[in-house]
Amino acid sequence: MATGEPTTLLQGTLDLLILKSLATGEMHGLGVSRRIEQITGGTFVVKPGSLFPALHRMEEEGWISSFWGDSENNRRAKYYRLTKPGRRQLEAETKRWSRISLAIARVLEAS
Amino acid sequence: MPLFAKGRSFLRNVFSSRRVDEDLDGEVRAHLELLTEEKLRAGVPRAEAERAARMELGRVEQVTEQVRDQRLGNWLQSVLSDCRYGIRQLRKNPAFTSVAVLALALGVGFSSIVFSIFYNGILHPFPYRDAERIKVITVVSDEDPHWRRSGYRLDEVFALRKGNHTFEDVAGTTSWDVLYTKQGVNEPIHGVVVTPNFMDFWGVRPLLGRGFIDNRPRTIIGVMPPRFFLFGADFYTTIAWNRPEPTEEDAMANNLPFFFFASGMLKKGVAPATANADLLAIALNLVPLHKEDKAFPEKFHMETPGFAEAIVGDFTKTMYLLIGSVALLLFISSSNVASLLLVHTSSRVKEIALRSALGASRARLVRQLFVESVILGVIGCVAGVLLAFLGLRTLTIVPGIEVPGEADLGLNWAVVLFAVAISFLTTLLFGLSPAIFAVGRDLRTNLQSAGVNASTAHRGTKVRGALVVAQVAISLILLVFAGLMIHSFVAITHFDPGIKTANMFVAETHLPGHQYDSTESKRAFFSQVLTRISAVPGVLHATTSLGFPVLWGPGSQDVTIPGKAHDKKWRTSFEAVDENYFATLGLPLLRGGGLSSSDVIAAHRVAVVNNTFAQQYFPNDDPIGHSVKLNVLDEIPSTPHDAYFEIVGIVADCRNWGFDRPTAPEVFIPYTFSGFGDRNILVRTVANAGALTHPARQIFNDVDSNAIINRPDTLDSMLESHTFMRPRFRVFSFSACAGIGLGLSLIGLFGVMAYSVTLQTQEFGIRMALGALTGDILALVLRKGLLLVGGGIVLGLGASFFAVRVVKSQLWGVSEFDLRVLLLAPLALLAAGLLACYLPARRATKVDPLVALRYE
Numbered sequence: 001m002a003t004g005e006p007t008t009l010l011q012g013t014l015d016l017l018i019l020k021s022l023a024t025g026e027m028h029g030l031g032v033s034r035r036i037e038q039i040t041g042g043t044f045v046v047k048p049g050s051l052f053p054a055l056h057r058m059e060e061e062g063w064i065s066s067f068w069g070d071s072e073n074n075r076r077a078k079y080y081r082l083t084k085p086g087r088r089q090l091e092a093e094t095k096r097w098s099r100i101s102l103a104i105a106r107v108l109e110a111s
Numbered sequence: 112m113p114l115f116a117k118g119r120s121f122l123r124n125v126f127s128s129r130r131v132d133e134d135l136d137g138e139v140r141a142h143l144e145l146l147t148e149e150k151l152r153a154g155v156p157r158a159e160a161e162r163a164a165r166m167e168l169g170r171v172e173q174v175t176e177q178v179r180d181q182r183l184g185n186w187l188q189s190v191l192s193d194c195r196y197g198i199r200q201l202r203k204n205p206a207f208t209s210v211a212v213l214a215l216a217l218g219v220g221f222s223s224i225v226f227s228i229f230y231n232g233i234l235h236p237f238p239y240r241d242a243e244r245i246k247v248i249t250v251v252s253d254e255d256p257h258w259r260r261s262g263y264r265l266d267e268v269f270a271l272r273k274g275n276h277t278f279e280d281v282a283g284t285t286s287w288d289v290l291y292t293k294q295g296v297n298e299p300i301h302g303v304v305v306t307p308n309f310m311d312f313w314g315v316r317p318l319l320g321r322g323f324i325d326n327r328p329r330t331i332i333g334v335m336p337p338r339f340f341l342f343g344a345d346f347y348t349t350i351a352w353n354r355p356e357p358t359e360e361d362a363m364a365n366n367l368p369f370f371f372f373a374s375g376m377l378k379k380g381v382a383p384a385t386a387n388a389d390l391l392a393i394a395l396n397l398v399p400l401h402k403e404d405k406a407f408p409e410k411f412h413m414e415t416p417g418f419a420e421a422i423v424g425d426f427t428k429t430m431y432l433l434i435g436s437v438a439l440l441l442f443i444s445s446s447n448v449a450s451l452l453l454v455h456t457s458s459r460v461k462e463i464a465l466r467s468a469l470g471a472s473r474a475r476l477v478r479q480l481f482v483e484s485v486i487l488g489v490i491g492c493v494a495g496v497l498l499a500f501l502g503l504r505t506l507t508i509v510p511g512i513e514v515p516g517e518a519d520l521g522l523n524w525a526v527v528l529f530a531v532a533i534s535f536l537t538t539l540l541f542g543l544s545p546a547i548f549a550v551g552r553d554l555r556t557n558l559q560s561a562g563v564n565a566s567t568a569h570r571g572t573k574v575r576g577a578l579v580v581a582q583v584a585i586s587l588i589l590l591v592f593a594g595l596m597i598h599s600f601v602a603i604t605h606f607d608p609g610i611k612t613a614n615m616f617v618a619e620t621h622l623p624g625h626q627y628d629s630t631e632s633k634r635a636f637f638s639q640v641l642t643r644i645s646a647v648p649g650v651l652h653a654t655t656s657l658g659f660p661v662l663w664g665p666g667s668q669d670v671t672i673p674g675k676a677h678d679k680k681w682r683t684s685f686e687a688v689d690e691n692y693f694a695t696l697g698l699p700l701l702r703g704g705g706l707s708s709s710d711v712i713a714a715h716r717v718a719v720v721n722n723t724f725a726q727q728y729f730p731n732d733d734p735i736g737h738s739v740k741l742n743v744l745d746e747i748p749s750t751p752h753d754a755y756f757e758i759v760g761i762v763a764d765c766r767n768w769g770f771d772r773p774t775a776p777e778v779f780i781p782y783t784f785s786g787f788g789d790r791n792i793l794v795r796t797v798a799n800a801g802a803l804t805h806p807a808r809q810i811f812n813d814v815d816s817n818a819i820i821n822r823p824d825t826l827d828s829m830l831e832s833h834t835f836m837r838p839r840f841r842v843f844s845f846s847a848c849a850g851i852g853l854g855l856s857l858i859g860l861f862g863v864m865a866y867s868v869t870l871q872t873q874e875f876g877i878r879m880a881l882g883a884l885t886g887d888i889l890a891l892v893l894r895k896g897l898l899l900v901g902g903g904i905v906l907g908l909g910a911s912f913f914a915v916r917v918v919k920s921q922l923w924g925v926s927e928f929d930l931r932v933l934l935l936a937p938l939a940l941l942a943a944g945l946l947a948c949y950l951p952a953r954r955a956t957k958v959d960p961l962v963a964l965r966y967e
Contacts, residue, residue, distance in 0.1 A: 028141075028142075028145065029138065029142050030142055030145045030146060030149070047167075047169065048139070048142060048167070048168050048169060048174050049169050049173060049174050049177055052135075052138070052139065052142075052174055052175075052177070052178050053177045053178045053180070053181050056135075056178050056181075056182065057181055057182075059116075059120070060116065060117060060120040060121075060182070060183050061116070061117065062115070062116030062117065071145060073148060075141065075144055075145065075148065076137075076141060077138075077141045077142075077145060078134075078137070078138040078141060085116075
């Protein structure tokens with residue numbers, strides 16, 4: 001799946017990626033970051049400088065909630081999980097993204 | 112609930128920002144540990160793992176700052192921190208802050224007070240509905256602009272009301288004094304009789320109550336609100352439009368309301384000229400009805416001055432002048448604030464340069480300066496409003512303050528807002544100037560120059576120097592105004608009207624019904640009353656008159672002198688008196704004889720004239736032996752017609768039209784020529800004339816319990832309210848303006864000088880190291896100050912030559928180019944200015960060369 005160099009994220013896609021990665025269950029910041037790397041095959045690498053502002057903003061939006069918990073190695077870490085509005089947001093974002101990617105695919109096919 | 116979550120986050124971010132920050136720090140640190148652990152597990156050695164983790168995380172501060180930046184309420188958070196920083200800055204410079212706040216407060220406070228008086232006293236003085244449309248319907252003679260009449264018979268008022276097309280309504284009011292009997296003693300009370308449309312016209316509703324007045328009982332049906340002082344009445348009563356119109360004589364004899372003051376509510380959008388023409392048509396129809404009473408001159412027109420104008424009169428001009436002075440004052444105070452902020456600026460150029468070097472954005476810096484200016488402005492303006500509020504309260508107890516009795520003097524918020532806006536804008540404008548000066552300029556230049564404080568500071572200093580020159584110039588104008596007012600006041604209070612005004616009791620009297628219509632009954636009454644008053648301890652003389660000496664007489668009347676041919680009408684004032692009149696006033700007889708008691712008892716047709724009369728109408732011959740006829744007597748039914756009075760003596764002049772007009776020719780005749788009309792009494796006492804009210808009232812009551820003394824007063828106190836009050840108010844208000852203006856300018860001057868001394872500390876150090884003496888340094892600084900003050904004085908004197916023309920009408924007895932004032936004001940300013948420069952100059956001489964040079 002690896003397609004070479006990491007790419008910069010498209011505007012608005014970071015939220016979707018974070019929501020999607022949290023859909024499978026709660027995880028801490030590094031977990032989210034690693035999960036995105038893993039599912040995009042290393043195409044997208046989310047640096048802490050982008051990750052934390054996004055997480056905090058989404059928390060303020062009420063899409064995710066946070067709590068302090070223990071990591072797999074008994075270290076304290078801040079965990080995030082999807083809220084109900086977050087789940088709705090994920091659905092909406094997914095639909096929107098499908099429409100965009102479909103449209104772009106059509107443009108590319110047309111030429 | 113996203114909205115709920117947002118709200119909660121917002122509140123948490125703003126109110127427990129420390130906890131939120133700690134939480135974030137913890138999270139980022141945990142992240143770092145997780146990263147390190149991940150690397151360790153991949154088999155990387157610990158040191159290497161830690162380094163790699165830190166690399167991947169980036170700078171912790173940067174991460175947390177990025178999170179903070181896009182937090183909800185971040186904007187408010189940083190404004191709050193700007194505020195905290197701003198307040199800290201202001202507290203760090205207590206001298207700057209207190210002087211700036213003081214300058215703002217004085218400017219806002221004082222101008223608000225005067226603007227408020229101006230607005231409430233002049234622009235919108237009356238508490239009545241649509242006061243600006245209320246006009247006084249006035250007949251004015253074409254030939255003599257002093258011939259004006261706003262009093263009409265009730266049927267005339269009715270005709271004006273019914274016949275016009277330009278007024279919504281016309282109402283009539285007249286004062287009506289009646290007796291109020293309380294425990295057997297009669298006391299006059301002042302009433303106002305009004306037409307039935309009165310309440311609607313003035314738009315005032317009464318409160319309620321009950322009671323009795325007068326020997327005809329009347330029920331009190333209402334109590335007017337206390338603010339309603341229309342014509343200063345104790346009670347109001349109404350009169351039917353269609354009462355049978357009495358003759359003037361009947362009305363006077365029976366105390367019936369007769370002449371009504373007619374006011375009209377002009378329809379919206381009607382031009383005054385249209386209204387005047389409309390009224391003239393009605394008035395011309397009324398002329399034939401008034402053949403015998405001469406209510407209209409031969410040629411006349413109608414005028415409709417505003418109610419405010421008619422009541423406030425020439426005081427309007429004083430207030431306009433005062434408002435101009437206050438605008439100047441506001442300029443001085445604003446420029447002081449500006450000047451202070453400019454200094455503050457140059458001292459902060461370095462700080463600003465440093466902050467922008469550390470990465471503060473231009474917007475962030477401007478916002479910081481903006482917030483600081485706002486804080487300063489708010490404190491200053493709040494203090495100013497407080498000052499205005501307290502000031503206006505104390506103003507009511509300052510002697511000599513005179514505003515129309517009808518006006519409502521409160522702080523006017525519209526005008527307070529105006530003064531606050533001006534001061535606030537100045538503060539913002541000059542508070543932001545560091546942003547204009549410093550931000551965006553080359554950082555290196557700023558960092559360097561701020562240490563040496565040379566060029567940037569000097570640029571501000573030039574602006575401040577110009578401001579000081581303007582301030583001094585304006586102060587001089589204000590000083591000249593105040594000086595002229597003071598000189599004028601001294602002139603008017605020291606003016607000799609021809610008699611001594613102190614220790615003179617004066618009062619109007621009213622005798623009941625037809626009982627005293629005859630000459631003999633009236634003479635019997637007055638000789639009895641005056642004899643008894645003369646016997647009161649401390650009384651020197653007592654007499655009776657028609658008018659009041661100095662202030663008021665029966666005006667200018669046609670006079671006929673047989674054997675004298677003249678083209679123009681000759682006019683004279685006249686006075687009907689008894690034999691004690693000249694002694695009571697202290698008027699010396701210049702030639703011939705006075706009026707004897709037998710002249711008065713027998714009503715001889717003799718007259719005494721004043722010196723002006725003799726000079727004017729007998730320039731080349733002796734008036735004694737000639738006769739005069741007062742033509743006005745021919746027009747009054749109950750006075751002798753075609754009566755010639757032989758001139759027997761000439762007395763010295765004394766003012767008889769008030770202070771403003773020269774002495775008019777005057778004829779004095781025995782008051783027994785007729786039993787006509789109400790009379791006044793004048794009593795000369797040894798001291799304390801005001802104390803005579805009670806004994807005089809008692810004597811009147813003893814002789815006839817229905818005879819009353821009205822408006823007892825002293826001549827001095829009448830003069831005070833008629834003549835001295837306005838000049839006194841002018842002295843007070845213009846002196847206050849000048850004083851505050853001067854104070855503010857000196858503060859400005861002092862500030863500029865002190866600062867320039869600070870800037871030149873090294874220069875002085877070098878000069879002293881090279882051998883300059885204390886005197887040299889002192890002269891150096893003083894010369895600079897003198898240049899500023901001198902420039903301002905020259906500019907101010909030039910401006911004064913134009914400005915004084917405006918105050919000309921406010922002056923009495925002094926020229927607007929009064930040399931003493933034009934010399935003393937600049938000298939005073941120069942002396943005060945040098946003093947303000949001396950203190951900084953002294954400091955310059957105390958400079959220790961070693962310390963000064965070490966600054967480099």
